[in-house]
Amino acid sequence: MSNGYRVTIRQGWYAPEQLLNSEKSDKIRLETAQITKGINSYDSFQFTISPTHPQYSNINIFTSFVKVIDPKESKVLFEGRVITPDDAMDSGGIVQKTITCESLEGFLHDSVQPFLEFHNTTPKDFLQALINEHNKQVEDYKKILLGNVTVTNSTDNVYRFTEDDKDTYDNIQDKLVTRLGGEITLRHEFLGLYLDYMPQIGGNESSQKIELAHNLVSLERTVDPNSVFTVLKPLGATQEPTDSSSSSSTDVAYPRLTIASVNNGSPYLYADQAMIEKYGKQVKVNTWDDVTTADALLSKGKAFLDAQASFKNQIQVAYVDMAHISPDKFNSLNCGDMVTIVSSIQGINLTERITGMLIDLLNIAESTLTIGEDDMNQLSYEKMRIDELNSEKEALVGRLNAQNSQIFNLINKNKSLNTAVDNLGTNYDTLSSQVKDIINNNDVWVSGGKFIDTSSNNGTMSVSDFKTLYDSGVKGIIVKATEGTTYVNSLAASHLVNANSAGIKTVGAYHFLVGSSTGTAQGQAFLAEIQALGLPKTTIVACDIEDGSLSSDLAALNSMISDFYAVLTAAGYTNTCDYASASWFGSRFTSTAKLKWIASIGTSTKPNGADAWQYTWTYNGGSLDCSYSYNKAFV
Template sequence: MLVLQNVLGDYTAIKAQDVQIVDTLNSFQTLSFSFIATKENEVAAKMMIPMTVIEVPENKQKYRLLTANSAKVGSYLQYSVTAVHIAKDMHRYYRESRLPQTQSLRACLDFMFQGTPFNYVITGDFPNFYFSEGFGENFVDELLTQCANDFKFEYYFDNYTLHIAKQIGKDESFVYVDNVNCAKISVSENYESIATHIIGYSNPKQNDSEGSTTETTYEQRIDYTSPIVESANWPVIDATPVKYDQVLDNDTLLARMKASLQDYPQIQYTIDSVNFKRFTRIKNDISVGNRGWLRDRFGIDVNTRVSSITWYPQDPSKTDAITFGNVMLDPVTWSVRNKQAYDQNVNLGRNLRKTLEYQQRINAEALESQNEIIKKMQQQINELQNADNWQSGRLFVDLSSNNGKQSANWYQKLHEDNNVEGVMIKITESTSYINELFNDQREKAKSASIKLVGVYHYLTALSVTKAIDEANHFVRQIQAANLSSDIIVAVDVEDDILPKDKAKLTAIVQAFNKTVSDAGYTKTCDYAPLSWFDARFDHSAKYQWVAAWGDNKPSNADAWQFTKDFAGYELDCSKSYNQAFL
């Protein structure tokens, strides 16, 4: 549940799904969620207007509505909503004037926040800063970013209160060891921006010539080369020189130069929270800015820091993620990694030799079957060329685990003796069932030259939410089977447990079909007995597959299941009246 407040001060609660918060160091938190505008969310839907504030009870933070996109799902609208932390309201305020050059941090913050609802708390001392062109003439949020860069501080917001420190977070707050209290640590390394040498300037000389446009000259110049050049045998790589229009002593200028020189790779570690929710032997304190230890895939202990958290405060089943910020690796670490890389390359060479031998055998087999592949491709071309001669009434059967595991000869007889050209196979039911015979049925049908027309899901959902869950289960199994997006994807609507209310069942079927179509499988199909269409639910899929046993074809049917005892078997059989099927 979330709490909404509109610009008039009216409040309402909203029942939302997929509530996600992204919290990143020195950035504004973002919020996203979705909801269906049912009767209980009717007021909330009307509050999807500019200036609405959303509060999350779990962290008591407020967010300003940014976007609210809606789409029809059955009889209701489904909203996808994004919001940004209330601190972004700073962008409402523009400072036209400028403070003169040398200023304290407090003077800058007072100047920024005057006449706004924002306040601040500073932890630690910060020296004054010299602004060569003064401070101001910008939006308050942009001025905050400038202050953070110039005064060298970090910050976070507690609603309207800005908290500032030289470094936020706590030390020694977590330990994650691969396969001990987490199952997977992902590593991202970027070497593009490494530099090892930099020149810095400060203390500009006074120019006595009025109106002069000559380039500024500086009294102090320092040339610095990173020690990693000598210790790790790295080359000298120049960085862009830095220039400060301030009076700095030698140590201060050198410190700033070192801070701006990136003489190490950009390295990030990520852990999915599903791992550390399961492993609880080591307790950890996770907040943005906190520091602790990881043991990475190389078995090296790395001191790092939480830079971003993506979490789902209202759904413990969702996978949270933590990103640990850039870390510096010393030369000893690089040496250890190089030795491990060498050992791994030796093993890789052995494995590669075996792989090449295996690939040679595969290539020989592929060469033998090449003519057969060309022959089949030519058959497909001929079928496309003859599409204008298409005839309706072509036969296909539908199979499930209820039909059992049949022999290859059984499929061959269906095709050769009974003119069966296609098959629809049940692949899933509800949110967990999978037809364990699916692969066997598909492969034997293929061997008998029976085309896979499509797959279907047996629907048991009693709500729109469950329908979406079932559709996602269906899609996952289609993807796992590596099926084409061009096949028929049908939903079997016939179970007696389904809602008797027509509007509710219509919304359930529509939600199922939309989820499947959004996943890229657009040839959706409603299967149901003839008496269910229109009476029990409104057809919403691209195609209709109608069960009506007998001799009379239903009108508007793209496919007609006309018998359940085909060719002397207990076997459902249908006729195609649309080329999408056969």
């Protein structure tokens, strides 16, 4: 993963930051890492970490603080504290910790409020009172300043009670956000923490669209008619008898006020006939306890029936953030911003607010966002359905036209094939014999086969992932096993097993050579790992010679490489292979390995003397290295 996200951890608020995940090097990596964002909740961050990570044992509840940074935009995507460090071992014996973090809004759970009554107080002053009480109870670094507060009520005053059995966060949600609306967010600025409370956080229009055939991976739309009704029975206050002779039993029930007396004897209100014909009679009761007259109840019932908006519309989108591909042209998507979604085959072309996001730091194609959830009235719902049907109709017409064209072409091809069959008849015996020879000849080999090389940069890869690569023509895999004397690729075994299950053969493994250790020591580390992986002695053992720390003295580097291979050949691994860029061969070292694997990206011809040519780092549109084989030892 090049140019990815940087994740840091510090042990205490004022402690220095240590790397959890590097955006450049694969030496310090998390196994998984996902941020979850929502406009109605504070952010969370969950990641898994392996026991080989230097910070594995340095993660503590509440006192370890984690930050995620997008270096491209110098933007903090998440900052918060660890709340659950769980560790587990799976059925394959792999041990990992799964860490869950909450954002800094979680500090508001660390204080409680006294029972107090507030009269004629603005929302801003009420919120300030809650924050003042919070600041009395917590450490200095958790103290909060009031930022932008622009939410008001109709008279800009609040009559509220605070509850002493709830913490500060729950009081803010219950007494302000739930009743007045709006959204809260906590900002970490140079001078401290600032709490904003505004009708809407964000709301900027994104510079990028999410569009089919561009960066839209998948789209799922959910329309939930959860409370459709066409007939309403309004009920008012309970009508208790006024005479003293009535029963005082608590088991006695009394009727409620209805609209029958002012609605021609009927307690029901009906939607228009077209809606009833479409959805049938769906009866709903709604109660207004404070309404004591039939006229007022009739008015409220009609308004409620006319205003119903019962279709919930939500869109879940998997996408590729174009800011990763063209950072100079696009900014990253943000929760709360407006984004345009275009999917012509589903009749979707709309600009809506992003209400939720899942950002996968290690696999951007797995990131998703949520649009909505919006209420739609019946008219809007019908328009959406008409757009869908029109798109389906256009798609059907297009398919019919294409099929007619295919039928015409097939007729012409059939005529040509009949002629070709007549001509081929005379050569059938010869061709049949040649085919049999090829089938029976196990030594037939054709150069130009493709193989990939993987490392932990590629993340977890499933059998399905490798099956897609196999179907695209990939026939072999080389995995990174080690680097220097301490780093071991924890994903090497799963990459080989899953690739083999998909039909891709194991070609070999490679070691990333560095200048800080001797060739002999690095050879011993590599040998131990390939033996642990169970690789046979016929496998290719490659040395990746490209690191900037390597000696610039040709003789010294030749000696290091020779020492490295001496360890392997002594153990029976004789299919040695030098990997480097074309410019390094001959100038930085003299290749004496049995095979030469040469990287030459952007050229159109095979490098001279290459047994294999690494021609791309972005195979199949992803961050994946792929090479052509010109020696049967590979594929």
